Amino acid sequence: MSAPTFDLGRLHGGLRLPAHKTASTSAPILRVPVPDQLVLPLTQHAGDPAQPVVQIGEQVLRGQLVANAEGTLGAPVHASSSGTIVAIEPWPVPRRYGDKAPCIVIECDGEDRAAEAAVNLPDFRQVAPDELLERILQGGIVGLGGAVFPTAQKLMQATTSELEYLILNGVECEPYISCDDMLMREYASEILGGAQILLHALGLETCYVAVESDKPDALKRLGEALAELNDERLVLKQVPTIYPSGGEDQLVQLVANREVPSGGLPIDVGCVVQNVATAAAIYNWIVRNEPLISRVTTVTGAGVANPVNVEARLGTTVAHIIEHAGGYTEQAQQLIIGGPMTGKSMTTDRVPLVKAANCILVTAEPPAAGPAMPCIRCGECAAVCPIQLLPQQLYWYACADDENKLRTYGLTDCIECGCCDLVCPSRIPLTGEFRMAKARIRELEDEKARAERARQRFEARNERLEREQDERSQELARQKSDAKQAGADAIAEIMKRRQRKDGGE
Amino acid sequence: MEFARREAPHVASSASVASMMLQVLAALVPAALAHVWYFGPGFIFNFIVATVFCVGGEALMMRARGRDPRVALSDYSAVVTAALLAFALPSLTPWWVTATGALFGIVVAKHLYGGIGFNVFNPAMAGYVVVLVAFPMEMNLWVAPRMGDIDYVHPGMMQTLQYLLTGSLPDALGYDAISRATPLDAMQSGLRNMLTYQDVRTNPLMGDFGGRGWEWLGNLFAIGGGWLLIKRVIRWQIPTGVLLGLLVPASIMYLAAPGTNAAPGFHLFSGATILCAFFIATDPVSAATTPRGRLLYGLGIGFLIFAIRKWGSYADGVAFAVLLMNMAVPAIDYLTRPHIVGHPRKGDST
Numbered sequence: 001m002s003a004p005t006f007d008l009g010r011l012h013g014g015l016r017l018p019a020h021k022t023a024s025t026s027a028p029i030l031r032v033p034v035p036d037q038l039v040l041p042l043t044q045h046a047g048d049p050a051q052p053v054v055q056i057g058e059q060v061l062r063g064q065l066v067a068n069a070e071g072t073l074g075a076p077v078h079a080s081s082s083g084t085i086v087a088i089e090p091w092p093v094p095r096r097y098g099d100k101a102p103c104i105v106i107e108c109d110g111e112d113r114a115a116e117a118a119v120n121l122p123d124f125r126q127v128a129p130d131e132l133l134e135r136i137l138q139g140g141i142v143g144l145g146g147a148v149f150p151t152a153q154k155l156m157q158a159t160t161s162e163l164e165y166l167i168l169n170g171v172e173c174e175p176y177i178s179c180d181d182m183l184m185r186e187y188a189s190e191i192l193g194g195a196q197i198l199l200h201a202l203g204l205e206t207c208y209v210a211v212e213s214d215k216p217d218a219l220k221r222l223g224e225a226l227a228e229l230n231d232e233r234l235v236l237k238q239v240p241t242i243y244p245s246g247g248e249d250q251l252v253q254l255v256a257n258r259e260v261p262s263g264g265l266p267i268d269v270g271c272v273v274q275n276v277a278t279a280a281a282i283y284n285w286i287v288r289n290e291p292l293i294s295r296v297t298t299v300t301g302a303g304v305a306n307p308v309n310v311e312a313r314l315g316t317t318v319a320h321i322i323e324h325a326g327g328y329t330e331q332a333q334q335l336i337i338g339g340p341m342t343g344k345s346m347t348t349d350r351v352p353l354v355k356a357a358n359c360i361l362v363t364a365e366p367p368a369a370g371p372a373m374p375c376i377r378c379g380e381c382a383a384v385c386p387i388q389l390l391p392q393q394l395y396w397y398a399c400a401d402d403e404n405k406l407r408t409y410g411l412t413d414c415i416e417c418g419c420c421d422l423v424c425p426s427r428i429p430l431t432g433e434f435r436m437a438k439a440r441i442r443e444l445e446d447e448k449a450r451a452e453r454a455r456q457r458f459e460a461r462n463e464r465l466e467r468e469q470d471e472r473s474q475e476l477a478r479q480k481s482d483a484k485q486a487g488a489d490a491i492a493e494i495m496k497r498r499q500r501k502d503g504g505e
Numbered sequence: 506m507e508f509a510r511r512e513a514p515h516v517a518s519s520a521s522v523a524s525m526m527l528q529v530l531a532a533l534v535p536a537a538l539a540h541v542w543y544f545g546p547g548f549i550f551n552f553i554v555a556t557v558f559c560v561g562g563e564a565l566m567m568r569a570r571g572r573d574p575r576v577a578l579s580d581y582s583a584v585v586t587a588a589l590l591a592f593a594l595p596s597l598t599p600w601w602v603t604a605t606g607a608l609f610g611i612v613v614a615k616h617l618y619g620g621i622g623f624n625v626f627n628p629a630m631a632g633y634v635v636v637l638v639a640f641p642m643e644m645n646l647w648v649a650p651r652m653g654d655i656d657y658v659h660p661g662m663m664q665t666l667q668y669l670l671t672g673s674l675p676d677a678l679g680y681d682a683i684s685r686a687t688p689l690d691a692m693q694s695g696l697r698n699m700l701t702y703q704d705v706r707t708n709p710l711m712g713d714f715g716g717r718g719w720e721w722l723g724n725l726f727a728i729g730g731g732w733l734l735i736k737r738v739i740r741w742q743i744p745t746g747v748l749l750g751l752l753v754p755a756s757i758m759y760l761a762a763p764g765t766n767a768a769p770g771f772h773l774f775s776g777a778t779i780l781c782a783f784f785i786a787t788d789p790v791s792a793a794t795t796p797r798g799r800l801l802y803g804l805g806i807g808f809l810i811f812a813i814r815k816w817g818s819y820a821d822g823v824a825f826a827v828l829l830m831n832m833a834v835p836a837i838d839y840l841t842r843p844h845i846v847g848h849p850r851k852g853d854s855t
Binding site: 012017097098175249253259260261262263264319328332333334335336338340341342343344345346347348349361363371373374375376377378379380382383386387388389390392393409410413416418421422423424425426427429431432435 | 506507508509510511512513514515516517518519520521522524525576580620621622623737740789790792794795796799838842843844845846847848849
C-alpha cells in the first residue's frame with residue numbers, strides 16, 4: 001500500500017545520498033536497560049539552562065522534576081529513573097562537542113520506581129488549549145528532530161499567528177538516521193494521538209503527516225493506524241527522498257508549497273511543524289503522564305558491531321548504549337551525535353544521551369580530504385543548494401570578509417545542510433567557512449549595537465550637559481537681569497526720592 | 506573512548522578538479538585522433554610542445570609564487586589548456602609560436618592573476634590570440650584535410666617535424682602545394698568578393714554542412730561534449746547559449762538573404778564552433794557562474810562569433826568572442842543572481 005502523493009511543492013537542488021539505513025532497521029527497537037548512573041545536562045534545549053530543584057543526597061523517583069525551566073525559552077528536566085542525586089557538576093555534553101557543562105548526576109537504585117502518577121487525567125479534549133500548552137511545558141518536551149526548541153513555547157508562539165496546517169515531520173533525510181522510521185513503525189498510534197492533541201491545542205483542522213518515500217513500512221503502519229483512528233483531519237503525505245527535505249522550512253516548501261520568508265518562521269506562512277517523535281512524547285505526557293525521560297536513537301556506522309535503534313533513558317552515557325549495540329568495531333575512529341551531514345563530532349563517549357540526540361554514529365576514519373584547492377567556480381554547489389544561494393560567490397566574499405556582499409548574497413539564509421561541501425571538486429569546507437562568516441557577522445552586529453548604545457549614552461550625556469549649561473546660563477542671565485532690574489529700581493527709587501525732596505522744598 | 510573533533514559535514518566530497526580535467530581530456534581524444542587523421546601528425550607535436558610549456562610555465566610560476574608546484578600540476582588544468590591551444594593552432598605551427606602561446610596563457614593570463622580560480626581570461630584563448638596577432642603569417646598556414654579527391658600534398662612525419670622545428674619547409678615542398686584556405690576563410694573572402702554562398706560551396710574543401718574534415722571534428726567534439734554533459738562535468742547552459750547565440754542570428758540572416766550569407770549549418774560545422782561550445786566557453790573559472798548568467802554568457806559568445814565572422818576581419822572569432830565575454834562576467838554574475846528561497850520575488854508587493 002502506498003500513501004497518496006499530493007501535488008507537492010518543489011525543492012531546489014538537494015542531494016540523493018546513499019541512505020545507509022537498512023543496517024539499523026532490520027531489528028526492532030532495542031530497550032537499553034537503566035544504567036548504574038545517569039547524567040542529566042541542565043541544558044538539553046535551545047534556551048537558558050534549567051535550574052536544579054534537588055539537593056545532593058536527595059532521593060528521586062522516575063519522572064520526578066529535578067530542574068525547573070528558566071527564562072522564556074526554558075524546559076524542565078526530569079529524573080530518568082529512581083535513585084540518589086550524587087553530584088551537580090560539569091560533565092562532558094554533546095551540545096559542546098564533548099566539552100563540559102553542568103549536569104545532575106543520579107546514582108540509580110535499579111528499582112526504577114515511578115513518581116506517583118497523577119491519576120484520572122482528564123481527557124485532553126476537555127482541557128482548554130491554554131492549559132494544555134502549559135502542561136506540555138511541564139513535560140520537558142522539546143523538538144526531538146534535533147533543534148530542541150521547547151515545544152510549548154513554539155506552540156504558544158504559533159497561536160499568535162493565523163495558522164492553517166500542522167505538519168508532522170517524519171522525513172528523516174540524513175543518511176544513517178532511522179530512529180523516526182522505527183518510531184513510526186512501532187509507535188504509529190502514539191504519534192497520531194500526539195497529532196490530535198496538537199490539533200486541539202492549536203485549534204487546527206488539518207494535519208499533514210509527511211513521510212519520505214523510502215520508508216514503506218512506516219507509511220504502511222501509519223496508514224493502518226490512520227484507518228483505525230478514522231480521523232479525517234490527519235492526512236498522510238509522501239515526500240520525495242532527497243536531502244535536506246526534512247529541514248523545517250524545506251518541508252513546509254514541499255508539503256504546503258510555501259516559502260518561509262527569510263528570517264521568518266513557518267508560522268509566518270500558516271504552518272507549524274513538529275517532529276513525529278515530539279508528537280509521540282506529547283502523547284506519552286498528556287495521556288500517560290510520562291514526561292520526556294527516554295528517546296529512540298539510532299546507533300550505527302562502521303564503528304558499531306550491531307547497528308540498531310535503541311530506546312534509552314536520557315542521561316545514559318553513549319559508551320553504555322554502544323556496549324548494548326555490540327560495542328565498537330576495530331574501525332571505530334570518529335563519534336558523531338546526529339547524522340553525517342550536520343551532526344557534531346564528540347571527543348569522548350562519556351557524553352550522555354540527550355533529548356536532541358537522534359543518532360549515535362561511529363564512523364571509520366573519513367577519507368583524507370587533503371588541502372582545499374582554489375574554487376574553480378564550477379557552480380555545482382549552487383546547483384545543489386536548497387536555498388538557491390551561490391555558495392561559490394559567498395565563499396569568495398567570505399574570504400574577502402565583505403560583510404555587505406555576504407548579506408546581499410544571503411549568507412544568513414544558509415541552513416548549513418552541507419550539500420555544497422559534498423559536491424565541491426576543490427574540497428573546500430564551505431559550510432564551515434559559512435558558519436565562521438556568520439559568527440563574524442554576529443560579532444560585528446554586536447559590536448555595532450554596543451557602539452550604538454555607547455553613542456546614544458554619549459549623546460545623551462552631552463545633551464544633559466548642554467541642558468545644564470543652558471539652565472545655568474539662563475539662571476545667571478536671570479540673576480543678572482534681576483540684579484540689573486534691582487539696580488535700576490534702586491536708582492529710580494533714589495531719583496524719585498530726590499525729586500520728591502526737590503519738589504518738597 | 507576518545508575521538509578527534511571534526512566539523513560537519515562528516516562526508517568528504519567525491520568530486521575533484523583533477524577528475525573533471527581528466528574527463529575533459531578524455532572527451533577530447535576522439536576529436537584529437539580525427540585531427541591527426543585529417544590534418545596530419547602536426548597536432549601531436551603541437552600538443553606535446555604546448556604541454557611542455559604549459560606545465561613547465563605552471564611549475565615555474567608556482568615556485569616563483571612560493572608554492573608547491575605539485576599542488577597546481579596535480580589538477581591537470583595546464584594540460585587541458587595545452588590541449589585547447591593545440592586544437593586552436595594550425596597543424597603546422599613552428600614550436601616557438603606554440604611555446605609563446607602556451608607561456609602567455611599560463612604565465613600571464615593564469616598565474617599573474619593568481620592561478621587557477623582567479624584568472625579572468627581563458628588561458629588557452631589568451632595565448633592563442635597573442636600568437637594570432639604576433640605571428641600572422643605562421644598562423645595562416647592551414648593544410649587541407651586529407652581527402653582522397655582533394656588535390657593535395659601530404660607532409661609526412663619528418664617534414665612536419667622539420668617545419669615545426671625550423672619554421673621552413675623542405676625544398677621539395679612548396680607552401681602553395683600544401684596550404685589551403687580554411688573553409689571559413691574561403692567563405693568570408695568568397696562572400697566579400699561577390700560570390701554567392703552556393704558558389705563558395707562548390708569549392709572542393711566544402712563538405713555536407715561545413716568544411717570537409719572539419720565537420721567530422723565538429724561531430725566528435727559534440728559527442729565528447731555530450732558525454733561531459735551526461736557526466737555532469739559541464740552543464741547545459743553554456744553550450745546551449747553558444748549554439749543558439751550563433752544559430753539564431755545566422756538563421757535570420759540566411760533566411761533574409763540566402764545568397765550573401767553562410768547557412769547556419771555551415772557556421773555550426775566550420776571552425777571552432779562546437780569545440781568552443783563544449784570545451785572552451787565551458788571553462789568554469791573564466792565563465793559566468795550563475796545558471797542564468799551562463800546562458801547569457803554563452804549567448805554573448807555565440808553572437809560575437811557570428812558578428813566577427815560576418816563583419817570582422819578574422820575568419821573565425823571564437824577566441825575574441827570568449828575573451829570579450831570573459832570581461833563581462835562580473836556584471837553578468839551580479840545581474841543574474843538567482844532568487845533566494847524565502848526572499849521577496851520581483852513584483853511582490855511586500
